[in-house]
Amino acid sequence: MKHVVLIVLLFLSLGAFSQAPEKLFAEANTFYKEANYERALGVYLAIEEQGLESSDLYFNLGNTYYKLNKVAPAIFYYEKALKLNPANEDAAFNLAFAKRMTIDVIEELPKTVLQRFSINVIQKLPFDTWALIAVIASFLASFLFLLYHFSGGTRKKLLYFNTTIFAVFVMLVSVFFAFQNYETVQKNRVAIIFATKAEIKNAPTPSSEEVFELHEGTKVIILDELDNWKKIKIADGKVGWINDQELKEI
Template sequence: MKKILFLLVCISHFAFAQTSEELFATGNTFYKEGDIEKALESYLKIEDQGRISSELFFNLGNCYYKLNKVGATIYNYERALQLDPLNQDAANNLVFAKRLTIDRIEELPKSIFEKLNEKYLQKISYNQWAIVSCVFSLLTALFFLFFYFSYSSSKKRFFFVTSILCILFFFTSLAITYHQYNYAKDSIYGIVFTEKTTVKNEPTSNSEEVFTLHEGTKVKVLDTVDDWKKIKLVDGKIGWILAKEIQLLPQF
């Protein structure tokens, strides 16, 4: 009986996967034919099934771009890059999409480490950095064993130096993994979805307005109080916005 149940689960899983692939192909066909609404509907069905991918969000971003929905466009390109920071097509399209936004916010100067982190270290996720750490730990053990069992002095020197280098790379990648993990968990971002919204200096409707934001602007979320989110812009400005007016980027 257990074998039959297991077989049924496998078959249903296979059919589920096939359905998602068919929906993706159907969406692509509709998109090529210029029927953006139907293409979007197909892609959203895949998302509802929970079979997310960088390619899916990239295609969703393209659909929303064609429909001139700035907030949703940027939101989905950002999600595509969350899953695959090396998705160059999503990165390029995100640049074009941001040109549609009204707000022109000048970013504060970054330190050398922040530039290094953004340009190189964040190109792979903390999970991928963890894999790199595991690889270097295995290489360290392997080369140490080669060193231990070698009889030639030249080979011993080579394996010893190589194992030392591997352990240095291991600790470096482990530190990067720890930093990227904390950065990902502590950094919550959202995209403004309303056409225009006011940002307050306190989480109350009758508080003072400090500045306005428009659809598509990316904000960092610092805190939550009732129906309000405390946000920070790249230029350092801080204020409170109604939670319903932004869409939070999920933390994968």
């Protein structure tokens, strides 16, 4: 009997724990609607501290920081929301507004056709979504092949054969896109400058020469790291070293 009671209590506690983030999220949303942004921020951050990840949570954190006129955290969380869900149009729209608050004006290098295709097609969905599409397509291809094998009419066989080939094609393309997306995410370590003004050096030492400077909210790519320094590249191709206390990796 004691074991039964313990099991029931365990399930009840697990259920209460799973509901807690939802209640906190609703509470934070209420504070946000009431324009009590400081309290909303505290509750949203409490949810994040539980180790939970959500594009909606990061989107709301970005909105809250934007309302508090904190440009770097706002951009940071909009970028995190888009990393989890590249199709989050609201996050992309608000990110564009938040970037207008930044000081640095950096002209991006022109992209190749393959780079534009990757951004506009492959990276529009997370790699796990592409993997899910591949799994669904593989099951569909198997089912259609069975229909082709057991069907009697010539027209039906032709229809099932063609649709099977198409499903296999979708599966292969989705697997390729999933791997490409995963490699892109792993290779591109992106960070946001949090320092009001950051001096970018030509070497990972405090006494080295400053090559350019960046300001809060600017997005950079991390190329390498040494001790408490990170080698970064910005959109126009410039490269330099920055103290890791002045930026935050997404």
